Amino acid sequence: MNNTMFETATIGGIEVQNRIFRSATFEGLATKEGRVSPAMKEMYRSLAKGGVGMIITGYMGFSASDNYSPSTINVGNDSAVGPLAELAKIVHDNGSRIVAQISHVGSQLTFAPSQIVLGPSDVTDPANGIQPEPFTREQIRELVKEFGQAALRLKTAGFDGVQIHGAHGYLLSKFLSPVYNRRTDEYGGSPEKNVRIILEVVESIKTACGPDFPVWIKLNCSDFGREEKAYGFDDFMITAKAVADSGVDAIEVSGGTMTGRHSPCRSKIHSAYHLDEARKTAAELDLPIICVGGFRKVDELETVLAETNIAAVSMCRPLIREPGLVNRWAGGDRSDAACVACNGCFNPTGTRCFFELQGKEREAQKEVMKMMKAMRGNDA
Ligand SMILES: Cc1cc2nc3c(=O)[nH]c(=O)nc-3n(C[C@H](O)[C@H](O)[C@H](O)COP(=O)(O)O)c2cc1C
Structure with a gap:
């Protein structure tokens, strides 16, 4: 077995100290102004000290058309840059790297909206019974622009890249879904049209930040939806190919929504639960694939990274319980992650x-x- 798990690598345009990543984890720790709090700095310090190769932040909001919760980091204006620069510095000073996840929540809210809720179409969200209003084309153009501006602020703050949240039932994954996207314009009607908004977002970020600024995306390999025409693996492969052609630097393969047959955060009876889909994607596409979901055993990570084309494995819940997990494993204590999901x-x-x-x-x-x-x- 060619074991390079704990060695330096360049993945998705970023040099990392190892191939074990922290998957995006909403912190719920922003100040009421949407800024980095002392508790959040401590969270990131301990993760970076714990040896993880890359930290993908919890989703950050930025769009004037979004209804994200008050405890979300808001990167929608320039005053976000200073505090975020402090966060990036803490991570870099402790040997890790940081990619910011940027997202629009769409209709998948777990709290009362503060303004009109927008979605690809007016299909009611089963998560909460909210029926969104369809985005107008003008509103889509504005959102695409806002993605670019948010990414530029993060670049200015010293972040190593951004990850577009295209998974888990939030806005962009609703655009990908034939259940929720019933549009008949250029933004809906086929897998190729459903992905168009994402391709425009990628272009907007690359234009704002320059072609070398790493842009990653997290996608569902399947929504595992209950509906007959729910977004599935065949749709995902069309999405992934289009996204790869658009110049995205890495795809993180996830799956599920809050209301599907599987959530993104399955219980402990499931392990490495997106591995088959990630393996197939990595075999077919010529860009780094990151696989997330249910990794708890160091031997399993090692085998995946040695025997497939998957570039990195990411974890969320195990690193909430043990921010020092990677150093523990690298130091020779190879017992399973303590997380019980x-x-x-x-x-x-x-x-x-x-x-x-x-x-x-x-x-x-x-x-x-x-x-x-x-x-x-x-x-x-
Ligand atoms: C508390 C918590 C917060 C999360 N926040 C996000 C998020 O902001 N963005 C995202 O893409 N996924 C988020 N996730 C999902 C994780 O990134 C990951 O896909 C999922 O937990 C499966 O990985 P795991 O088995 O290693 O936990 C979150 C999960 C948890 C448990």
């Missing part, structure tokens, strides 16, 4: 491992977990 880290007061909580906080979070389980079933 309970999803108790989805905490409305800020992302934290359930096992850190004590007393009243722990009891309150148990209620949140019961509600989530009722909503999503056993899979999540």
